[in-house]
Amino acid sequence: MTDGLTIAAAAERLGLTPDTLRYYEKDGLLLRPVARAASGHRRYGPHDLRWIELVTRLRSTGMAIRDVRRYADLVREGVGTEVARLELLREHRRKVLAQLAEVQEHLGAIDHKIGIYADAIEGREGAA
Amino acid sequence: MTDGLTIAAAAERLGLTPDTLRYYEKDGLLLRPVARAASGHRRYGPHDLRWIELVTRLRSTGMAIRDVRRYADLVREGVGTEVARLELLREHRRKVLAQLAEVQEHLGAIDHKIGIYADAIEGREGAA
């Protein structure tokens, strides 16, 4: 029977390293310990993969590991934490949008600088 | 005569800490050592402030300190490095845009999740 991916295969699919997957598990970012084959090797099922994908989305948008863990804690607690989970996600969303706006503003200034260099180097028409 | 801001004033204006300003200077991110008052205290002039503002824009858009230093090195070298500077900035711009796109994509998935929670908690109309 096919009861899941090896840690190497899961890491590959998720764009992480096996070390990172073990680290996440040890650090409480997963909902429960990953299942093991008879050999003691980890086996990642679809459920695990979906959850870790969400973890990587949170991480890739800048959520700190401790906050991902808080979110995982809430999910693990189960029914009754939905409002807290929603608030956590909305707060994160707010921060991400603010961060995006800030980066875009700074990038605009850098673009301006690029324009100045480009004009100077590639030759500006009509100047003396 | 007014020959510049103290390190505390400069830090305040730039949104950094005095420690960070000293660190940047020691690490080669500034074009030249900051001028000193007779007492040995640093004095930040408009030129310094403008440069450091650019540094913070590069940093805030995710450029690593070592790359900011490479850029500073090029500016310090002077005439003849303009093409290299332009390339460095354009390469950075490319990376920032890619990063923005990735974050936006992940955020979209998180938004979707938020929608699911919101529907479930705040009550979805018309469902059984």
Next chain:
DNA sequence: CTCGACCTTTGAGCGCGCTCCAAGTCAAGC
């Protein structure tokens, strides 16, 4: 003249997020 705020330098320390290493276990192929 003293006080307190602010500055100086050198160098250590820290939080984050992995990343790597050593020593050992296990399964499959030859």
Next chain:
DNA sequence: GCTTGACTTGGAGCGCGCTCAAAGGTCGAG
């Protein structure tokens, strides 16, 4: 049976970007 290679654990190490501490100098107000 032996080798090979992927896996296991525990714990150390690391690169980044600051951040702080210690010990001392400067300066203006009272």
